[in-house]
Amino acid sequence: MNAKASTTAQKLLNLYRQEHVIFGGWAAVNQVFVNESTPEILRELRELPTGKNLAKHIENLRSGKTPMDSIDHELLPYGGMMTETVATVPLTPDEWRELESGLNEFTTDQEGLNRIQQLNVIKKFGDQWLVAIRAALGARPDLMDTWTIVMKTYRAYYLWKVANDILEQPLSERARAQLQADMPEYETYLPMFGDAGTELLEKLRSFITTMKPVDTDAAPDAQTKA
Structure with missing residues (x-):
């Protein structure tokens, strides 16, 4: 192989x-x-x-x-x-208003993500909320740029958490191979956290080699752009 x-x-x-x-x-x-x-x-x-x-x-x-x-x-x-x-779940006029209002008030931090995820129009889709809203926005392309920022912010914080979870425990060979495969995504999203993200990225790169647990920090605000 x-x-x-x-x-x-x-x-x-x-x-x-x-x-x-x-x-x-x-x-x-x-x-x-x-x-x-x-x-x-x-x-x-x-x-x-x-x-x-x-x-x-x-x-x-x-x-x-x-x-x-x-x-x-x-x-x-x-x-x-x-x-x-x-594809089978349309949004009602009230849901469109709620979604647009939520997007207008969105901020690229954990609190902003929490507020978005508490919207009824988001909660109705459960774990599929990201793909569901993206599909629904085919009818409102004017909101897509903001939704792209939401998706990037969500992905950045998700990967921050996963990266820290990885670093806090010994790395198996299988997990090491998976981490190597996922590195391009970490390299895309972690720099959104500025110096802290760059430092975490370096820890991941080092971890692939050493496979020993390292100290980690809480996530700062992510700087996402459409």
């Missing part, structure tokens, strides 16, 4: 599973799939859970069978549940 190919395959699989919270959707992630996949990486994908579907999707993209901004329904992650669930 080629360690680099295995790490890249896992990274691509993570993107595939997280498409519903990535701004730009399939048009964004498909470009990465095509650019970064090699025959060796495709072989690695076929050995991973649900990796066969992604490998087939990449083949379809390269052959032209699937447009670069799309995916065959049968190859959707989670059996297409993320797409089908939100």
Whole structure:
């Protein structure tokens, strides 16, 4: 097994599973799939859970069978549940007003995220609130820029927590490989926390080598932009 190919395959699989919270959707992630996949990486994908579907999707993209901004329904992650669930739940006029008001008052910190998540229009979608609202905003593209900031802020704080959880315990070889695969995302989001985020990123890089627990800090405010 080629360690680099295995790490890249896992990274691509993570993107595939997280498409519903990535701004730009399939048009964004498909470009990465095509650019970064090699025959060796495709072989690695076929050995991973649900990796066969992604490998087939990449083949379809390269052959032209699937447009670069799309995916065959049968190859959707989670059996297409993320797409089908939100498509059947419209927002009422009152919910639109609540959502717009909440977005207008949003701040890029933990309190801002907490306020957004307490909105009734958000809570109705449970764990799928990010993808549900993004889908709903197809009817209100004027709110999409602010929603993108919400998504980036949520992802930044989520990764801050995950990074600190990782650093507080010994790292297994499997967790180390997963961390290596996820590093591009940490490198994207942790710098939003300024010097503290950069320091945490360096701790992660060092941790991959040493695999020993290190001291961690609370998250500062994230500086996100659309």
